[in-house]
Amino acid sequence: MEIKEEIQNELKRLIPELPLQQQPTIQVPNGYFEQLPAQLLVIAKATPEKRATLFQLQPHKLKFFVAAAVTIGILFFSFYYFADLTPGEGVDSINQWAKQEINGVPAEHISVYIDHTPAFSQKTTAEEMENKDVALLVQDIRQEEIQRLLNDLPITEMP
Amino acid sequence: MTxxxxxxxxxxxxxxxxxxVAFTxxxxxxxxxxxxxxxxMVVSHEDANDVVQNTFVRIWNGLGKFREDSQLYTWIYRIATNECLxxxxxxxxxxxxSLSEQDQERAESVKADAHFNAQKLEWKLELAIQQLPERQRLVFILRYYQEMPYEQMSKLLETSEGALKASYHHAAKKIEQYILNH
Structure with missing residues (x-):
């Protein structure tokens, strides 16, 4: 009774024009509640218990999993194929091939190749690069100007 | 003896x-x-009957393993509300x-009742309830028709009593507005 009064008072505050429901407005088919317990017992016994699973794979969701699996498969095999990561092949096999090719070339041919290849014949040390840079810097300056500049500079001893 | x-x-x-015997x-x-x-919640008798059947089948299958962490009453209501939602x-x-069209369809189902009378306050209330969002409708039905205390509702819906009171008040104000305008 207490809860009924509490709800009634609450309703008076919120919707004064609305009384607490006494009779159901909506109707139920005749004899529904009398027959329901027996019907439910039959249905409950006939319905197999659903086993609890981590997730249920419903048919409409299955196609997404299949599509994802196929995509992942294609990506994996493409990477495997193009990267050529088969054990014993790849980088190791290239080194092996290069060694065999070089062993097959006579020593004189290698010597001639080194002598005539600019990358091997020219000296490209840092010192030589600096000398070239200084020459480039002073090439447009007249000799008299350089001499005058040298005369004006105070003479200091090198450490 | 039962x-x-x-x-x-x-x-x-x-x-x-x-x-x-116990199940019956x-x-x-x-x-x-x-x-x-x-x-x-679902308006039509056929749909309500489906929900009731599913609820009691789940009770039949789960009652043997019921751990009594909560009251049986709360457990049964939790199954029923989950089935409704x-x-x-x-x-x-x-x-x-659309969702608004679905609200309208439920209202039409209420009007289809043989005893429907648009002038009566209780029928206006039935129509007003169908305009509420699902959770608010559930809270209002549990409070107004089922006379459930907030404390029990809080355990059932795993929501604070304050939030439930606020939800009920919002629902009541919307219903009042509907009744005044119709």
């Missing part, structure tokens, strides 16, 4: 010899409450109409 308390029903249900007694005890909750969710997914 057992009365939930604890007695539970003991009887766990005994294979009295399982059927349990259905008799809760069928009307569960039916009216479902009927006001799942049913409405399935309807939303199947339906090609």
């Amino acid at each position: 057992p009365c308390t939930d604890q007695q029903l539970l003991l009887e249900f766990r005994d294979p010899n009295t399982k059927d 007694a349990l259905v008799k005890k809760y069928q009307q409450k569960i039916y009216w909750l479902a009927r006001r 799942s049913f409405l969710e399935q309807q939303k997914r199947k339906s090609l109409t």
Whole structure:
């Protein structure tokens, strides 16, 4: 009774024009509640218990999993194929091939190749690069100007 | 003799010899409450009947393993509310109409009742309830029709009492507005 009064008072505050429901407005088919317990017992016994699973794979969701699996498969095999990561092949096999090719070339041919290849014949040390840079810097300056500049500079001893 | 308390029903249900009798007694005890909750949530008798059936089948399958962490009454109501909300969710997914159109369809189902009278306050209330969002509708039905205390509702819906009071007040104000405008 207490809860009924509490709800009634609450309703008076919120919707004064609305009384607490006494009779159901909506109707139920005749004899529904009398027959329901027996019907439910039959249905409950006939319905197999659903086993609890981590997730249920419903048919409409299955196609997404299949599509994802196929995509992942294609990506994996493409990477495997193009990267050529088969054990014993790849980088190791290239080194092996290069060694065999070089062993097959006579020593004189290698010597001639080194002598005539600019990358091997020219000296490209840092010192030589600096000398070239200084020459480039002073090439447009007249000799008299350089001499005058040298005369004006105070003479200091090198450490 | 038919057992009365939930604890007695539970003991009887766990005994294979009295399982059927206990289940029948349990259905008799809760069928009307569960039916009216479902009927006001899903509106049509056929849909409410489906919800009631699913609820009691789940009770039949789960009662043997019920751990008594909560009261049996709360557990049964939790199954029923979950079934109602799942049913409405399935309807939303199947339906090609918008949510407002679905509200309208439920209102039309209320009007289709043979005893419907648009002038009567109780029918205006039935229509107003169908305009509420699902959770608010559920809270209003549990409070107004099922006379459930906030404390019990809080355990059932796993929501604070304050939030439930606020939800009920919002629902009541929307209903008042609907009644005044119709």
